[in-house]
Amino acid sequence: MIKKINILTKEDKYSIEIETNSIKKKIKHIISNNNNNVIFLIDKNVFNVFKKIKNYNKQKYICISCSEKIKSFNFYTKLTQKILSKGIDRKTILVAIGGGTLGDLSGFIASTLLRGIDLILIPTTLLAQVDSSIGGKNGINTIFGKNLIGTFYQPKLVIIDPYFLKTLPKRELLSGYAEIVKHSIIYDENFFNWLDKNSKNLFNLNYKVISRAIYKSILIKKQYVLKDEKERLKNRHSRAVLNFGHTFGHALETYYKYNKKLTHGEAISIGMIMASTISYNLNYLSYKNFIKIKNHFINNKLPIMDNKMYDEKIFKIICKDKKNIDGKINFVLLKNIGNAFLKNNINLKSIKKLIK
Ligand SMILES: NC(=O)c1ccc[n+]([C@@H]2O[C@H](COP(=O)([O-])OP(=O)(O)OC[C@H]3O[C@@H](n4cnc5c(N)ncnc54)[C@H](O)[C@@H]3O)[C@@H](O)[C@H]2O)c1
Ligand SMILES: [Zn+2]
Numbered sequence: 001m002i003k004k005i006n007i008l009t010k011e012d013k014y015s016i017e018i019e020t021n022s023i024k025k026k027i028k029h030i031i032s033n034n035n036n037n038v039i040f041l042i043d044k045n046v047f048n049v050f051k052k053i054k055n056y057n058k059q060k061y062i063c064i065s066c067s068e069k070i071k072s073f074n075f076y077t078k079l080t081q082k083i084l085s086k087g088i089d090r091k092t093i094l095v096a097i098g099g100g101t102l103g104d105l106s107g108f109i110a111s112t113l114l115r116g117i118d119l120i121l122i123p124t125t126l127l128a129q130v131d132s133s134i135g136g137k138n139g140i141n142t143i144f145g146k147n148l149i150g151t152f153y154q155p156k157l158v159i160i161d162p163y164f165l166k167t168l169p170k171r172e173l174l175s176g177y178a179e180i181v182k183h184s185i186i187y188d189e190n191f192f193n194w195l196d197k198n199s200k201n202l203f204n205l206n207y208k209v210i211s212r213a214i215y216k217s218i219l220i221k222k223q224y225v226l227k228d229e230k231e232r233l234k235n236r237h238s239r240a241v242l243n244f245g246h247t248f249g250h251a252l253e254t255y256y257k258y259n260k261k262l263t264h265g266e267a268i269s270i271g272m273i274m275a276s277t278i279s280y281n282l283n284y285l286s287y288k289n290f291i292k293i294k295n296h297f298i299n300n301k302l303p304i305m306d307n308k309m310y311d312e313k314i315f316k317i318i319c320k321d322k323k324n325i326d327g328k329i330n331f332v333l334l335k336n337i338g339n340a341f342l343k344n345n346i347n348l349k350s351i352k353k354l355i356k
Helices: 023-033 044-051 073-086 100-115 126-132 162-167 170-187 189-203 207-227 239-243 246-255 264-281 287-299 312-319 348-355
Strands: 003-008 013-018 038-043 060-064 093-098 118-123 140-142 145-149 157-160 329-336 339-346
Touching: 003 207, 013 207, 023 044, 023 093, 023 118, 038 044, 038 073, 038 100, 044 060, 044 093, 044 162, 060 073, 073 100, 073 140, 093 100, 100 118, 100 126, 100 140, 118 126, 126 162, 126 170, 126 207, 145 246, 162 207, 170 189, 170 207, 170 239, 170 264, 170 287, 170 329, 170 339, 189 207, 189 287, 207 239, 239 329, 239 339, 246 264, 246 312, 246 329, 264 287, 264 329, 264 348, 312 348, 329 348, 339 348
Parallel strands: 013 157, 038 060, 038 093, 093 118, 118 157
Antiparallel strands: 003 013, 140 145, 329 339
16 A cells, blocks of 8 residues: 655655555656656665666666765765766756665755756665655765765655565664654654554564554654754754754764764664653653663664763764754753653763763
């Protein structure tokens, strides 16, 4: 069954379609609807799926070995030149089939090539299906940090086929699941309770359960994106609330220099437990709910600690976070499961005390 979510921002209108086992049909449709004026960028790990399209080799496509490394100026230059050499015009549609790294890079390319060509995203990791392909943020990394260069640029269509997850390594599946749980914790207690009951089926690739989790998760992200597309609000509707768990999470990832020690999902899982601990110690979150969150993480093998998390360096990195304003640390905290808010002006000393 197809599930459809329409997104209407101030300037753009597009839809997100979720349908299991639909990808062949959808790709054929894209090709025939656009007079073959399409360039496909495809993650090497899902190329087999593209190969099943009849006469796929007559299409313009580029197969890419994807990791965080492709989100660089160097790769941007190489790839845009390859695309230009294939011949494009303002009507060309760029179709990105891959995880969040390819999606982020493709979004930046689409928004800058010929000052903007149309983009269709086909996310193939759980993380990309529930998070990075939604909301129009893209970006590349520099030596000064992650995602420091990029634009806000909405795709024309997002196609989600949960069937891609069949080949996704378990650790990557868990990484995406962390963002699903995050959405439930910040916005929807019933969804959290539902996940508590259904997560095992999700990890066993029950596509009905996965589709529902993806659908609910996107609806939550949509709420924040629509109210605060460019992340300018400073209240509980702020898009920054989606960064729950990310202050610590990003600091851990930076500490480990984005190596394989922690996936993004693992890093933010630890970050979510830190933020929940602070919320509990500041008497915003009840002990009962704090334990409920912690147990869910333990039961689903989401990490809740890392032996470097009290390292001085981690706190130094947190102080440099681009979300801080005027030297004060901003945190997303919880009043309840399903009710997150932005807490400004926390000082570092109290954070150290609150998490120990
Ligand atoms: N733009 C946003 O709003 C936003 C939000 C969250 C995260 N992100 C970005 O997303 C990126 C992480 O995305 P990711 O976790 O998808 O990483 P990724 O793109 O590196 O994919 C992870 C790995 O899975 C492989 N893969 C992809 N699909 C597969 C499949 N179906 N089967 C088997 N293997 C597959 C990839 O080749 C890669 O090796 C980060 O760069 C992060 O900054 C962006
Ligand atoms: Zn994240």
